[in-house]
Amino acid sequence: MRYFIDLSYNGHAYVGWQRQPNGVSIQEVLEDTIALMLQEPVQITGCGRTDSGVHARHYIAHLDLQGDLPDRMIQRLNRMLPHDIVLHQIYQVAEDAHARFDATRRSYRYYLSLGKDPFSPHMAWHYPHTHLVDTIHMQEAAALLLNYHDYAPFVKSNHDAETTLCDLYSSNWTFEDEQWIYHVEANRFLRGMVRLIVGMCLEVGQGKLPMEEVIASFNEKRQVSRAWSVPPDGLYLDRIDYPHRTSWKVIH
Secondary structure, X not given: OEEEEXXXXXXXHOOOOOOEOOEOOHHHHXXXXXXXXXXXXXXXXXXXXXXXXXXXXXXXXXXXXXXXXXXXXXXXXXXXXXXXXXXXXXXXXXXXXXXXXXXXXXXXXXXXEOOOOOOOOOOOEEOOOHHHOOHHHHHHHHHHHHHOOEOHHHOOOOOOOOOOEOOEEEEEEEEOOOEEEEEEEEOOOOOOHHHHHHHHHHHHHOOOOOHHHHHHXXXXXXXXXXXXXXXXXXXXXXXXXXXXXHHOEEOO
């Protein structure tokens, strides 16, 4: 049987979703914990990578298991997992369902804190120079992205993507008294893309990066001259959409 797992995690203590030799990942912790419960090795496939320090409110992963699942599996796993990883639901899905390839839309949010918060320093990024930023220009920079499909200017230089084409459905900021939030939704994202976009919007908002330079980078398919990847602390994978979600059978 194939199962989808809906989970959340605080990524501050991890090197990202994917197993890596240089640190502990979400995938590693989840696979090892489920294997310990079932007393058999398991392999879990995630809906995509998240970088070191990035969080997820709703992340979907799938795994294949033989036989019936243990009673109260979610409750038992949540007791075994560290406090910064939480399982919400397990669904039985079609045998060919795929957590990564079946996803049609992904939504991210980036939280920028206007004030310094000692109680949750890694849940939003505090930028102390927001008083220098023109929010109208930031919003214009975010909206500009919707005019393009090739996002080569906003991908890490060491990326391994076969294509830099993406379909963006929304790109905008909301400005609140204590925080600014960048919302972006697309069919797929490139490595480091959202953090580079947020950095670009801040540079445009401060007058350090002309909009003409951003347009030129798109036309020439190169990084902007002042490429700035903001810290991962404020970045959240917010939602994953699937076309046949109503057919998923709730197990636990």
